[in-house]
Amino acid sequence: MMTNLFSTFDPATSMNFSINWISTFIGIMIIPSMYWITPGRMNLMFKMLFNSLYNEFKTLMGQKSQGFNLMIISLFMFILTNNMMGLLPYIFTSSSHLSYTLSLALPLWMSMMIFGWLNKTQEMFAHMIPNGTPPILMPFMVLIETISNLIRPGSLAVRLTANMIAGHLLMSLLGNNMMESTTMIMPLILVVQTILMSFETAVSIIQAYVFSVLTTLYSSEVNYV
Numbered sequence: 481m482m483t484n485l486f487s488t489f490d491p492a493t494s495m496n497f498s499i500n501w502i503s504t505f506i507g508i509m510i511i512p513s514m515y516w517i518t519p520g521r522m523n524l525m526f527k528m529l530f531n532s533l534y535n536e537f538k539t540l541m542g543q544k545s546q547g548f549n550l551m552i553i554s555l556f557m558f559i560l561t562n563n564m565m566g567l568l569p570y571i572f573t574s575s576s577h578l579s580y581t582l583s584l585a586l587p588l589w590m591s592m593m594i595f596g597w598l599n600k601t602q603e604m605f606a607h608m609i610p611n612g613t614p615p616i617l618m619p620f621m622v623l624i625e626t627i628s629n630l631i632r633p634g635s636l637a638v639r640l641t642a643n644m645i646a647g648h649l650l651m652s653l654l655g656n657n658m659m660e661s662t663t664m665i666m667p668l669i670l671v672v673q674t675i676l677m678s679f680e681t682a683v684s685i686i687q688a689y690v691f692s693v694l695t696t697l698y699s700s701e702v703n704y705v
Contacts, residue, residue: 503572504562504580540696548699555584556692563644563684567677576644581637588695589633596702607701632698636691643687647680 530553537549559575566573574580596604608625609618654676658669 503565504574506565506571537692537696540693540700548696552692552696555588555695556688559584559640559691560685560688563688564681566644566648567680567684573644573648576641576648578637578641581640582633584691585633585636585695589636589698592699592702593629600702604702636694640687640691643683647676647683651676651680 533553533556534549537552541549562573562575562580565571566575608622610621613621651673654669654673658666658673661669
């Protein structure tokens with residue numbers, strides 16, 4: 481029986497060193513170099529994925545943001561790799577920590593805000609009041625828009641972290657019950673665990689995509705104000 485369900489999210493090892501954070505880059509380190517040789521299967525698969533993502537983000541950002549699109553694709557692949565690696569046994573899930581997700585969301589949001597307020601100050605002020613707003617409601621709209629803008633990096637980080645924690649807690653509970661279950665119940669728990677693992681794989685992909693798309697939408701608001 482596990483003494484603490486959240487012990488799987490502890491980044492420190494038995495020596496009190498935060499060595500588990502190395503798992504953030506383990507996906508890059510374990511990929512053999514032969515998979516990057518053109519025209520290998522892995523290389524072709526990544527090219528198809530990159531082209532699909534590039535076309536998707538290009539419709540949101542336009543033709544003038546090619547460099548930003550490549551950065552968002554890299555962000556998507558980085559989050560996806562960490563989410564998928566966290567589903568494997570004995571690998572620390574770095575995306576289940578706010579220190580990881582906030583370190584991605586906060587710098588991106590800050591850079592967009594600094595760029596917008598320095599280069600498009602009047603447009604950013606005008607964007608805080610929607611068209612057709614009655615004068616009596618303008619102070620409230622400014623307050624609401626300001627609050628909604630300030631909580632964006634937090635919502636990005638908490639969304640990814642909460643989804644990763646919830647799925648891993650369910651899998652930990654089922655795995656813990658399987659060790660103490662009878663022979664009759666064990667096959668049922670195994671089936672449920674397999675279904676939950678499939679759902680968690682889909683959640684890992686969806687959350688990486690949602691994080692990248694929302695970052696792109698926030699940037700497009702600054703570019704088109």
